Amino acid sequence: MAKTIVITGAGDGLGRALSRRFATDGDTVILLGRTLAKIEAVAAEIGxxxxxxxxxxxxxxxxxxxxxxxxxxxxxxxxxxxxxxxxEPFTLAEVTDAQIATQININLAGPIYCAREALPLLRGGGQIINVSSETASLKMPMLWLYGGTKTALELMSDMWARELTPEGVRVTIVQAGMMMDETKTGSAWAPEVSMRFGVENAKAGINLRERPISHYNSAASAFRALIDTPADLHIPFVALRGHRAA
Incomplete structure (x- = not known):
């Protein structure tokens, strides 16, 4: 049965891939994003x-x-x-007020605001999927705030799942690893920041060059399966990681 699906950050990356996939599958997609031109372009593409x-x-x-x-x-x-x-990577000594506020407000407060407003529309059989990151468990140097917001999101998701069960709403965490598509040509970070990030991770035993990267479209298939899970089954946590095919 076709579903009505709201996706935040739908103008690029995983959000765009999810929008395309669900539209192709016959669902109705509502695209939310800060940059209107981006989400309007995707909406025009999928019609x-x-x-x-x-x-x-x-x-x-x-x-x-x-x-x-x-x-x-x-x-x-x-x-x-x-x-x-x-x-965005940074150390405690150099992080700015704006960087702190931006990550906490978008990564942590944002899902709370959206889930709160969506709840009246979800009651009686809806589903919330909160996208987390492998940095919550991998603890990558210089991504402590990003990983921290995702760790908090995971804890909140577990507690929401218990709180919302009587209302017929399931909550799932998808902890995503590195992924991209053909449009992602590189990092927007300053070259010196990217280099330092790579060096610090190497010191911690995390070789960024050797970590497998999955395609956004592959991840979208996993989301499809989650959304199609029967109502009497709850999957609270899914970890998606890149894999090198043999």
């Missing part, structure tokens, strides 16, 4: 009935406004995928 709404997940008023538009068109949704996130 009606899918639509884009500008939404800054770090801003509770923006989230409220976005879900008011959604509720007016779809009083019931089946899935919320909290995918929007930002990450």
């Amino acid at each position: 009606a009935p899918h639509f884009a709404i500008e939404c800054d997940v770090a801003n509770p008023d923006s989230v409220r406004a976005a879900f008011a538009v959604i509720a007016a068109r779809h009083p019931k949704i089946d899935v919320l995928i909290n995918n929007a996130a930002v990450y």
Whole structure:
């Protein structure tokens, strides 16, 4: 049965791949993102009935406004995928106020705002999927704040799952490893930051050059399986990692 799926951070990367996949499968996709041009481009590509709404997940008023538009068109949704996130490497000594606020507000507060506003539309059979990161368990140097926000998201997800079970809402954590597609040509970080990040990880025994990378489309297949899980089965946690085919 076709589902109505809300995806944050839908204009690029995994969010875009998920939007394309679910639209192809016949679901209705609602794309949320800070940069309207990006999500409108994806919505135009996949066509009606899918639509884009500008939404800054770090801003509770923006989230409220976005879900008011959604509720007016779809009083019931089946899935919320909290995918929007930002990450940037830095040390404790050099991190700025803006960097701290940005990561905490987008990566941690954002899923809370979105889940809170989506809850009335999800009750009675909905699903929340919170996208985490392998950095929550791998503890990569210089990504301590990103990993910290994802660790907190995982803990919250476990507690939401217990809290929302009586309301018929399942909560799943997807802890994702490194992934990309053909449009991702490299890091936006300054070259010296990227180099230092690689060196510090190598010191910790993490060789970034040797870590396998999966394709966004492959990850989308895993999300498809999660969303199609029968209602009497709950999968609380999934870890996705790149794999080198033989």
